[in-house]
Each structure stands twice: as structure tokens, then as C-alpha cells.
Amino acid sequence: MxxxxxxxxxxxxxxxxxxxxxxxxxxxxxxxxxxxxxxxxxxxxxxxxxxxxxxxxxxxxxxxxxxxAEPKIAQPLTMTSFSDDMRLRGFVPSGRTLELVTVAAGARLARRLQVSPTEPVVRALRLRLADDVPMAIETLHVLAALVPGLTADDLEHSSFYDLLAARYGVQLGTGAQVIEPTVTSEEESARLGVPVHSPAFLFERTTRDSAGAVVEFVRSIYRGDRYQLTATLLAPKRRDQDRARSGPAPTIAESHS
Amino acid sequence: MxxxxxxxxxxxxxxxxxxxxxxxxxxxxxxxxxxxxxxxxxxxxxxxxxxxxxxxxxxxxxxxxxxxAEPKIAQPLTMTSFSDDMRLRGFVPSGRTLELVTVAAGARLARRLQVSPTEPVVRALRLRLADDVPMAIETLHVLAALVPGLTADDLEHSSFYDLLAARYGVQLGTGAQVIEPTVTSEEESARLGVPVHSPAFLFERTTRDSAGAVVEFVRSIYRGDRYQLTATLLAPKRRDQDRARSGPAPTIAESHS
DNA sequence: AAGTGGTCTAGACCACGGC
DNA sequence: CCGTGGTCTAGACCACTTT
Incomplete structure (x- = not known):
């Protein structure tokens, strides 16, 4: 390939x-x-x-x-946007952009994006819905220089990854996503329409382009009552004895409860 | 292969x-x-x-x-036991068997294990530790007929999967694991040594043998302050237009914070 | 230019499934 | 039995990296 x-x-x-x-x-x-x-x-x-x-x-x-093959109940998690993921699962995705500002990266974010702390960064706060039900809150950070002219409307009507590819010519490479359990804050609870301190997933995703440069850093809160992860574990290839390394990686998929 | x-x-x-x-x-x-x-x-x-x-x-x-290749910081999650996982990460795993009883499966568990509700099932409640720090609580269910003579001592001193293979001749096939965010109950909090209602992962794993028969059903609570999941996202293979199906599955790995 | 991985070929024989 | 996927071969040529 x-x-x-x-x-x-x-x-x-x-x-x-x-x-x-x-x-x-x-x-x-x-x-x-x-x-x-x-x-x-x-x-x-x-x-x-x-x-x-x-x-x-x-x-x-x-x-x-x-x-x-049977379409998987739990579709594999690909590097698609929320929109594509939801469509894949038969939901109608939508979103509301709650905030779209350009700010200096600052120390913490600069490290994540591997840029100077004074570099202008677009920060977008988006509420993500599936079939008009709030599903996640997403905070997107991307270099302002990478997405000139990005508007809130853009984010509401098309996949950000599609935009990156089509309008800005960014070809995505690999990404890393750390997943932690958390509970919703008062603000998050209100926006998601769940009780305060509800179990939720915290996703922190760093995406790179095909050349290895960091494209975006995304922090998402997914409500735990409607979202779950499914990992398919594969039998390890036999090795006469255990080594310091491990076997084949399993796959993971997202699904709705 | x-x-x-x-x-x-x-x-x-x-x-x-x-x-x-x-x-x-x-x-x-x-x-x-x-x-x-x-x-x-x-x-x-x-x-x-x-x-x-x-x-x-x-x-x-x-x-x-x-x-x-560089050994991955986040090792891929294989179908190993907790013990192997911990060793892989440089921790000394240990465990305490809090309970080991044989009971009738009952309706719910029988469905999970795909057996009769009256079928005797071994239920083991285990506290899992890494470097002597409580890391997870695990409830294991396995057909009693599959593991005659299983003792609490067995579970404390060897990997259950090793036992299955070596003593009982069970060859593992694939498994499915559902992951949800949750919070710890009072009992779980006490056992794990974390505040009540701490964020945690709930793992529900169903493992099958190479012939497809269900071997075990495991429910685990992992403390969220010491455990995180890392998913590596791969760039999707290009397709001239989006289809109803998705691209390659990403890998997932466990790691410690 | 030399060496490396990337792709592809046109076969061969083996192992398994179903009629 | 025959058709299927599973494995393997001994090359060929292309694309990229390095010197």
C-alpha cells in the first residue's frame, strides 16, 4: 500500500x-x-x-x-471526526460551537503542540450531539496559522478532518489518544444534561500529519452513560517463553450502550 | 501463520x-x-x-x-493476565484472593458464560496489586467443571491464563472487553485505598478458547488515578469517498500514569 | 551507483471443507 | 473428490536512501 x-x-x-x-x-x-x-x-x-x-x-x-463480514456492532475507532463516527453508527451528528477564539498557546499547550508559547492557537469549544442528544464536549486546539479563516460555521457543518484535508491540504498521519475515567464537572454536567459527577471518559488526543508534525490537540469529555469502549483481544502469538516484549495489539472500538 | x-x-x-x-x-x-x-x-x-x-x-x-523499534512506552494490551501485564511494565504484581466459592451460575451469569443457570461456577474475588499498591479489584467467573481443584493459592502464585494453559489444557482464543467509566463504591474504595466515588475503569471481559467456547467472564475495577488507556490511531486508508464502513482499527494499550 | 525496502508475478504444493 | 484458502518459491522490476 x-x-x-x-x-x-x-x-x-x-x-x-x-x-x-x-x-x-x-x-x-x-x-x-x-x-x-x-x-x-x-x-x-x-x-x-x-x-x-x-x-x-x-x-x-x-x-x-x-x-x-457482519458490520461490527462496535465499529473500530478510526481517526475520523466525531461527525463521521456518529454517522457510522447510524446517528445524526450535529454540533454547537460554544466558543471559537484565537489565543497564545501558553506553556502547557505549547508543549503539547510543540510550538512556541507565544504562537497563536485557535481554541474551539464544541458541544457534540448524536440525534440531538448531547454526547460529548470537545475542546480543540490547532495552530492558527494552519487553519486561516476557520469559522464556527465551518465546524458545525463539516468534519474538521475533512476540512483539514480539503481546504487546508493537511494529510493526517498517526495520533495518540490517552483515555482516563473521570466525572463531570458542574459546567460539563449542565451542558451534557447529566447529573453532576457522572462517570465520563476523558479523551486527550494528539494528532499528527503524515510528516509527523502535531496538527491538533483535543480534549473531550464523553458521557459514560451513553458511551463505552470495546476492545477486542487477540490470542497472542505463541512464543516459547515470555520475553520483555508483548504480542499483537488488540483492536479497540467505540460503541453506544 | x-x-x-x-x-x-x-x-x-x-x-x-x-x-x-x-x-x-x-x-x-x-x-x-x-x-x-x-x-x-x-x-x-x-x-x-x-x-x-x-x-x-x-x-x-x-x-x-x-x-x-523503541520499546513502546505504552505496551500493547495483550490477552495476558494482570500479572503478566504488570511485569511487562516493570511492576511486581501480587494478589490476594478475597473470596473463592463455587455457586450456581444464575440467570445473568449463565447468559454471559452460555451455560445452564444451574451450572456450578467458580467465583473468585481478587485484589490485584502492583508493587504492593492496590490497583484493581477483579471478579472472575469460570465454569467449575473447567478448573477442578483450583485453589486460592493457585490464583495468588501464578497467572490464571498460565494455569488454564498448563494445568487445564485450555488454549485461549479471542476475547471481548467492554470498558466503561465508573466511580468506586464504598467497598471498592476501601479495598483500593482511594476516596469513595473516585473515577475508575470498569472492565468486563469475556474470554473464549480457540474453539469459541466461553472460558471466563471477568469484571474488574481499575483505579483511575493510577491507570490509563492509550489508543494509537492510525491514518485511515484513503477511499475516494466515504462509505458505510470504516478504516483500519487502531491499537490500544494500557499504561500507568 | 549501490543497496535497501515495496510491489508484483506465475506458478507450486498443502490443508481444510463440503458434496 | 474437487474447490477453497494457506503457504511458499525464485525470480522481476520499481522507488527510495545513502554514499
């Missing part, structure tokens, strides 16, 4: 399109057949299918075939 | 051993060279290295080489 016009990319699109036209549980064509149809070697097709299986689109059954 | 004596398995062990003798940042031999040394094709070796990269042992640099 890398070059845009690579054979794998093209095959991936084809197979993904195919999967989307099929029903859950349907068997996709045999690898040898599909590879020939798409004019690639079987190994190339297998690489693509391997990815799709890993991503949860397909299941393999040795000796039987590859089948369109 | 599957058969025990497969070439990939053997190669994996070799490369993993090699990695462990090298320092972080060292470059491993070139693929062509290493493949020849291990008497496999380059493609086979690449498959193994792909896995190791995914698992965080190695980093690849196109045109340069593959390098021993």
Missing part, C-alpha cells in the same frame, strides 16, 4: 466496491478467479484481502471461501 | 531472537540476505517482518533498512 496508482490500490477499490454490493454473509469469488478477473496475481489479491480481513470487511474460512 | 512447524513460525522465532540480541535502533540484515541465511524466500521473510512491524518490534525505512 502506498503509491496511488498501485495495482493493490486499484484492486482494493474493486473488491471494496464488490463487497458493498453484496449482502452480509455472501461469499466473494474465489481468489484464483477474482485475481484473474482483476488481472493480478493471486498473491497480490491475497495481500488486499488480508488487509480487508484485518479491517473487518471480510471473514475467511479455510477450505470454504471468503465472506462479507 | 498457523501451523506450528510452518516455515514462517520458524523464521519468526529466529528474527525475534535476533531482535532481542540487538539494541534499539540497530538495523537488521537486509531482507535478501536474511532470507538466504534462513533459507526461505524473500516473500516469506517479508510476511514475517510485516507482522513484526505491525506488532511494534521493528520499523521499516524504505531504501534504508529495517530497524529495531
Amino acid at each position: 502506498s503509491a496511488w496508482g498501485s495495482k493493490s490500490e486499484r484492486v482494493r477499490e474493486h473488491v471494496l466496491d464488490l463487497v458493498e454490493t453484496m449482502a452480509v454473509g455472501d461469499r466473494i469469488p474465489a481468489e484464483r478467479k477474482l485475481a484473474e478477473e482483476l488481472d493480478v496475481s493471486r498473491m497480490t489479491l491475497r495481500g488486499v484481502i488480508d488487509d480487508l480481513v484485518r479491517e473487518g470487511y471480510l471473514n475467511r474460512r479455510h477450505g470454504s471461501g471468503s465472506y462479507v | 498457523s501451523a506450528w512447524g510452518s516455515k514462517s513460525e520458524r523464521v519468526r522465532e529466529h528474527v525475534l531472537d535476533l531482535v532481542e540480541t540487538m539494541a534499539v535502533g540497530d538495523r537488521i540484515p537486509a531482507e535478501r540476505k536474511l532470507a538466504e541465511e534462513l533459507d526461505v524466500s524473500r516473500m516469506t521473510l517479508r510476511g514475517v517482518i510485516d507482522d513484526l512491524v505491525r506488532e511494534g518490534y521493528l520499523n521499516r525505512r524504505h531504501g534504508s533498512g529495517s530497524y529495531v
